[in-house]
Amino acid sequence: MNYHHIIAQLPYSKPFLFVDTLQSVSADGVEGSFTFSRELGFYQGHFKGNPVTPGVLLTECCAQIGLVCLGIHLLAKADLSQLQIGLSSSEMEFLLPVYPGETVTVRSEKLYFRFHKLKCKVRLYNAEGALACKGVLSGMFKTREDVT
Amino acid sequence: MTEAARYQKLKEIVTIYLPEDVAVDMITEESHFINELNINSANLVDIVLDVEDAFDILLENEDMDQMQTVKDALAIIDTKLTKTS
Numbered sequence: 458m459n460y461h462h463i464i465a466q467l468p469y470s471k472p473f474l475f476v477d478t479l480q481s482v483s484a485d486g487v488e489g490s491f492t493f494s495r496e497l498g499f500y501q502g503h504f505k506g507n508p509v510t511p512g513v514l515l516t517e518c519c520a521q522i523g524l525v526c527l528g529i530h531l532l533a534k535a536d537l538s539q540l541q542i543g544l545s546s547s548e549m550e551f552l553l554p555v556y557p558g559e560t561v562t563v564r565s566e567k568l569y570f571r572f573h574k575l576k577c578k579v580r581l582y583n584a585e586g587a588l589a590c591k592g593v594l595s596g597m598f599k600t601r602e603d604v605t
Numbered sequence: 606m607t608e609a610a611r612y613q614k615l616k617e618i619v620t621i622y623l624p625e626d627v628a629v630d631m632i633t634e635e636s637h638f639i640n641e642l643n644i645n646s647a648n649l650v651d652i653v654l655d656v657e658d659a660f661d662i663l664l665e666n667e668d669m670d671q672m673q674t675v676k677d678a679l680a681i682i683d684t685k686l687t688k689t690s
Contacts, residue, residue, distance in 0.1 A: 514634030571653075571654065572649075573646070573650070574650040597646060
């Protein structure tokens with residue numbers, strides 16, 4: 458399964474889409490990956506002459522794969538045409554730098570999804586499979602039925 | 606557990622999620638969680654989950670929708686506790 462239907466429903470596009478592929482998706486968690494292309498514009502400024510992927514973007518990558526893709530899967534039966542999402546909390550630790558051109562893998566484990574709030578434990582591994590960052594993220598998911 | 610004890614327990618939970626600009630003494634039975642105590646919807650979920658653990662009850666989506674004020678929460682807790690005992 459390629460889970461293309463989940464990626465197609467993501468409310469992001471370039472240059473702010475940080476999901477390439479999903480390897481596995483279940484009610485309990487998700488695994489996906491993204492390649493931080495050398496061409497991405499922010500490397501020119503972070504840092505000057507020493508490109509390193511910003512922690513906020515590693516967090517964003519974890520949130521898009523770990524929270525949003527999982528949330529869309531969990532809401533499969535709902536009408537997502539007017540899905541509203543928001544990151545509500547993040548507590549991350551950064552252990553290793555991620556350099557331009559690296560493909561990272563995010564593994565997310567659902568802690569709970571209740572009352573529209575999804576909370577997950579996320580881990581991001583670098584190209585060598587070493588843990589580069591980890592943490593706990595949560596976000597709110599409002600579907601059309603909830604808003605009306 | 607007495608009504609006063611339940612209120613005290615709920616107040617302790619709510620206090621954890623109060624934004625920095627809201628003082629603990631702002632919490633009254635009439636306080637509206639979102640409009641008066643400035644608690645956002647994500648933290649309101651945390652309050653509900655903590656309430657479930659603290660009182661050993663299970664809340665449904667309808668309960669969450671009805672839980673607008675501290676008083677509403679106390680009424681819901683009361684109903685659930687009566688059902689389970």
